[in-house]
Amino acid sequence: MSPAISIGKSFSSESIPSLTSGTEKKELPPLSPPSVSNWLLGSAALVFSIIVVGGITRLTESGLSIVEWRPVSGVLPPLSEAAWELEFEKYKTSPEFRITNYRISLSEFKRIYYWEYAHRVLGRAIGLAFVFPLAYYAIRRRLSPQLAPILSTLAVLIGAQGFLGWYMVKSGLDESIITTPNSVPRVSQYRLAAHLSMAILLFAGMLGCGLQTRMDWNWATKGVWNGLKDFGGNRAVLWENMMKNAPARRFRVAVALLMGLVFLTACSGAFVAGLDAGLVYNEFPTMGGGLAPPLVDLMNPSYAKRADGADMWWRNLFENPATVQFDHRLLAMTTYGSTIALYLSTWRPSLRAALPLTVRRLALTAFGLANVQVLLGISTLLYLVPVPLAAAHQAGSIALLSSLVALLISVRRPSMTARVWRNSVAPRTSPLPIR
Incomplete structure (x- = not known):
């Protein structure tokens, strides 16, 4: 059975195509x-x-x-x-x-x-x-x-x-x-x-x-990757061109770090919800008249449970509603600024030439969702956490994370299995190495 014929068929053990090298026959892994x-x-x-x-x-x-x-x-x-x-x-x-x-x-x-x-x-x-x-x-x-x-x-x-x-x-x-x-x-x-x-x-x-x-x-x-078509021949495949590009590699790392930051910000939102911290300091961008609440509100000694007060700092971080809201604001604005920076980086000529259009569009999507999320967060705070706005704000955080997950996947190479299949289905005049 030829590889080209078996693509559209069931991937049972009987219909999996094989790679043939001389007299040695190797079964392809399931795809x-x-x-x-x-x-x-x-x-x-x-x-x-x-x-x-x-x-x-x-x-x-x-x-x-x-x-x-x-x-x-x-x-x-x-x-x-x-x-x-x-x-x-x-x-x-x-x-x-x-x-x-x-x-x-x-x-x-x-x-x-x-x-x-x-x-x-x-x-x-x-x-x-x-x-x-x-x-x-x-x-x-x-x-x-x-x-x-x-x-x-x-x-x-x-x-x-x-x-x-x-x-x-x-x-x-x-x-x-x-x-x-x-x-x-x-x-x-x-x-x-x-x-x-x-x-x-x-x-x-x-x-x-x-x-x-x-x-x-x-x-x-x-042979399609990020909307681009691979036509074979003696050249590096499409994804290899990007994987070898230094600005593109740095971009991948930045996407992964930003995704982690969004996750951390969403988790801090759970502390805000658990302590009803959204019902204190219902103003923006100030908190109690300043960019940060008074120090006595941020590090209140009453939250310490040990006699020596050694646990005061971390208990305030996780149990003081004022501190929890302040931390969430800092994380949210850091996330927003980082998303803007990531999107703006796609306009640099060196990176723009290396990234497929699909990747740049996903970066734009993340930027747009970050703007919506900031507006929802501020509105939720100013209007004293109404259920529709607060629920939309939580959904917005997951939507933003979704765009970054899609963005990270779009800058990854195909899996080993997919590369083995591609080499078998569309062999080139000079076979590509499987990295």
């Missing part, structure tokens, strides 16, 4: 088809939706409405009035009801219950929508060798995320909240940040793998 890319991108979209729903659940203070974790039986909501009354009675034992919601009615309870219920059911749906197709593609040998271990790791993270979510909720149900003076019934900001961080990692992993899989397929079967 993930476009359906794998579609599945991964669809999974990423589901994770994006659960991040948004989770944000709304937090903003509407619905996250503590379900006081039990029932992975199987919890799939169904209360189906009768008696069942609703039972759930309501369980909620009445929680610190949130006893401290702040003691006047809530059953109809009001149903509203907050459904947000948390939707969040949990969507999490279960994501697990099923990811694990079963993963098993199918693995059994049918339709996963590239580089892809299988990454997707297996993501499947484990999905399971861990469910446990972490309940661990987070438990912190808001702790009875010690009742006996702690001036305590507010809410989940630990540390656990909330961990929960959001893992969700973002899952999203980025699914999105990145989906985009890389599609890019590999286009290169291996069509």
